Amino acid sequence: MKLRSLAAAVAVAAAFFTVPADAHHSFNTFFDMSKTVKIEGVVTSFRLVSPHSEMMVDVPDASGKPVAWRITARTGAVNARREGWKPEDFIGKRVTVEGNPTRREGGTAMAAGVVTLLDGGRVVCLGGCPGGPPVQ
Amino acid sequence: MTGTRHATCVTALAFAALMLAASQAAAQTDEEFDKIFPFLGQWDPGISGPDGQDRGNCGGRVGENGEKLVNCTMPVGRLPLNSRGEAWMKYVDQLQSPTQADCAQIAFPAVLAENLFISAYPGRLITEHPSNPWHLTRTVWMNQAGPTPLPGELFQHGLSRGRFDGNDLIIETDHFTFDPDGLEDHMHMASSVRKKVTERYRLIDDNSMRLIITLDDPTFLTRPFVYAFMFNKAGANGPRQGWRQCDADSARREQEFAYPVKKYPDAR
Numbered sequence: 596m597k598l599r600s601l602a603a604a605v606a607v608a609a610a611f612f613t614v615p616a617d618a619h620h621s622f623n624t625f626f627d628m629s630k631t632v633k634i635e636g637v638v639t640s641f642r643l644v645s646p647h648s649e650m651m652v653d654v655p656d657a658s659g660k661p662v663a664w665r666i667t668a669r670t671g672a673v674n675a676r677r678e679g680w681k682p683e684d685f686i687g688k689r690v691t692v693e694g695n696p697t698r699r700e701g702g703t704a705m706a707a708g709v710v711t712l713l714d715g716g717r718v719v720c721l722g723g724c725p726g727g728p729p730v731q
Numbered sequence: 732m733t734g735t736r737h738a739t740c741v742t743a744l745a746f747a748a749l750m751l752a753a754s755q756a757a758a759q760t761d762e763e764f765d766k767i768f769p770f771l772g773q774w775d776p777g778i779s780g781p782d783g784q785d786r787g788n789c790g791g792r793v794g795e796n797g798e799k800l801v802n803c804t805m806p807v808g809r810l811p812l813n814s815r816g817e818a819w820m821k822y823v824d825q826l827q828s829p830t831q832a833d834c835a836q837i838a839f840p841a842v843l844a845e846n847l848f849i850s851a852y853p854g855r856l857i858t859e860h861p862s863n864p865w866h867l868t869r870t871v872w873m874n875q876a877g878p879t880p881l882p883g884e885l886f887q888h889g890l891s892r893g894r895f896d897g898n899d900l901i902i903e904t905d906h907f908t909f910d911p912d913g914l915e916d917h918m919h920m921a922s923s924v925r926k927k928v929t930e931r932y933r934l935i936d937d938n939s940m941r942l943i944i945t946l947d948d949p950t951f952l953t954r955p956f957v958y959a960f961m962f963n964k965a966g967a968n969g970p971r972q973g974w975r976q977c978d979a980d981s982a983r984r985e986q987e988f989a990y991p992v993k994k995y996p997d998a999r
Contacts, residue, residue, distance in 0.1 A: 623801050624794045624825065625989040644978035645864030647985065665988040671863045672976075698796050698991035 622669065625697060626706040632696040634664055634705075635713075637689050641682040645671035648721070650685065650710070652692060654703070665704040666692055669722025678728050680719070689713045694721070763874070766895055767851040769934055774847040774962035789918050795824060796991040803917040804844040805946075805958050816920065816951035823911070823919045824994035825986075830912045832986055834977035836865045838913040839888060839904055840928045840944050847962060856893055858902075864977035871902050880906050885924055900932040914951060923950035938964040 622628060636654035648668035653661035668675065694708025707721040720727030789800035790808030812820070829835035836842075848859040854876040860867040870877070871893040880890055889904040905927045907913065913922025929945040940962045947955040 623798055624796070625985065625991070642978070642981060644981045646977060646982065649978075649981045649984065665984060667985055667989065672978075673863075697989040698798065699989060700991075702989060702991070704985075704988035 622667075622695075622706055625667075625704075626695040627698050628695050628706075630696055631693055631708075632705055633691060633693040635689070635691045636661070636664065638685045638687065639663070641680070641685045643672045643675040643680060643682065645673070647671060648675045648680070650692075650707070650721070652690065662703055664692075666694065666707045666710075666721065667704065669706060670728040674728040685710070685712070695723075763895055764851065764853065766898060767849075767856065767900070769937065770849050770900055770932060770940070771851060772849065773965040774849070774940060775965040776844060776846065776960050776962050792820070792918050795994050798991075800918050803915055804841040805915060805944075805956075807915060807918055809958075810915070810920075810956055811953040812920070812951060813953045816914075819921050819951065820918070823921070824998070825919060826990060826993070826995075826998065828912055828916075828919050829910075830916045832983055834864065834979040834982055835910075835912070836867055836887065837862055837916050838907070838910050838922065839869075840930075840946050841912070841914075841916045842867055843930065843942065843944060844960065846965070856902075858891075889926070889928070896931070898934065900930075902930040902932075904928045904930075914946070914948065921951065922948050925950050940964075 634652065634654045636652040638650060639653050640649075640651045642649045648670065650666040650668065652664045652666060654664050656662050670678075690713060691711045692705065692707050692709070693711075694705040696702070697704040706723070709724055710719045710721060711717070712719075722728055788808075789803040790806070790810065792800050792807065794800050825831060830837055842860045842862050845860050845862040848861070850857045850859075854873055856871040856873060858869045858871060860869070867888070869888060869891055871891040872878075873893045875892070877892065878890075880886075885906050885908045887908050887910070890906040891902055891904040893900060893902045895901065907922060907924060907926045909921065909923055910926075911921045912919055913926060914920040926946075926948040929947075931943040931945075933941045933943065935941060941959055942962060943957065943959045945955050945957050946952070
């Protein structure tokens with residue numbers, strides 16, 4: 596019975612600790628990880644969600660018309676919050692984003708990569724770069 | 732008299748059922764329960780790290796755009812798909828993948844390549860599988876305790892029953908629903924209602940454990956497929972986990988914006 600009590604105590608104590616694991620998503624299917632692309636535009640939304648946080652950026656085309664780009668962060672909601680990302684720090688800000696482009700021809704999406712806020716120069720790694728969160 | 736006899740008979744049957752249930756609940760002895768103790772806690776397969784185990788590179792299989800599929804959850808190169816299985820692989824497209832497009836939880840055995848947390852209670856174990864974007868929790872009924880499914884009653888993650896074979900913990904799971912990503916969710920290989928997953932957990936020492944998985948599904952495999960992972964005890968020093976919830980809108984938008992091909996032009 597002693598063992599039972601100890602087992603229950605260990606179970607309860609350790610229930611607070613587990614390691615986040617890899618996602619079951621092949622970035623290589625959606626994005627060409629051997630190429631990089633860089634865009635400049637204004638952040639319209641930044642959602643800290645799983646499986647991957649999502650940033651939307653309006654990028655002007657040749658005629659100046661805004662085209663929506665979808666930026667897939669390489670980590671989910673838990674690590675995003677752990678990194679201290681706050682949507683309000685990004686929304687409405689002009690940024691450059693550098694990452695791996697979608698394999699879709701003419702597609703407006705990428706896996707980032709590095710986001711640089713042009714006003715102030717803050718650099719944020721959305722995954723897959725030094726100093727960033729664990730890739731998921 | 733007939734009514735009294737009937738009532739007596741029903742009472743006797745109910746009593747017998749109650750006694751049977753009680754004996755099943757008590758089927759797990761203290762000695763057996765104590766065998767669980769070294770299995771309890773958090774286990775890490777070490778797959779995420781740079782020196783982690785190679786859980787399989789999808790056996791050289793390529794996606795619809797000719798891209799190499801990577802990071803499969805098992806050594807897919809040896810997965811003995813039968814002709815139906817190969818036909819599925821030709822048919823499948825990723826737009827219909829429920830784990831990608833609809834936030835469906837990842838199935839057993841794929842999720843077994845993730846971290847593992849085991850806790851124990853009389854008559855049952857709980858295994859937890861934190862896997863972005865879900866934290867999956869499973870009840871394993873020990874020594875024939877637990878529910879008896881009705882004929883044809885099926886569950887997304889099956890019905891798991893556990894027992895000890897010597898000091899090895901055995902978990903057998905069946906009664907799965909059909910799952911388009913049920914055998915492997917990176918190559919998107921389906922599993923049928925005939926899928927059966929047998930997990931054999933064997934302690935090597937206090938901090939090391941081998942998990943030997945036997946995966947069978949006669950609908951798609953020519954024979955049972957056996958593979959294994961090593962786990963290290965992670966203790967209480969691992970990062971604190973957080974509950975995860977998949978965002979289906981975002982998952983679908985990823986396909987809408989980034990998925991490179993449309994295999995079936997008339998399909999949504």
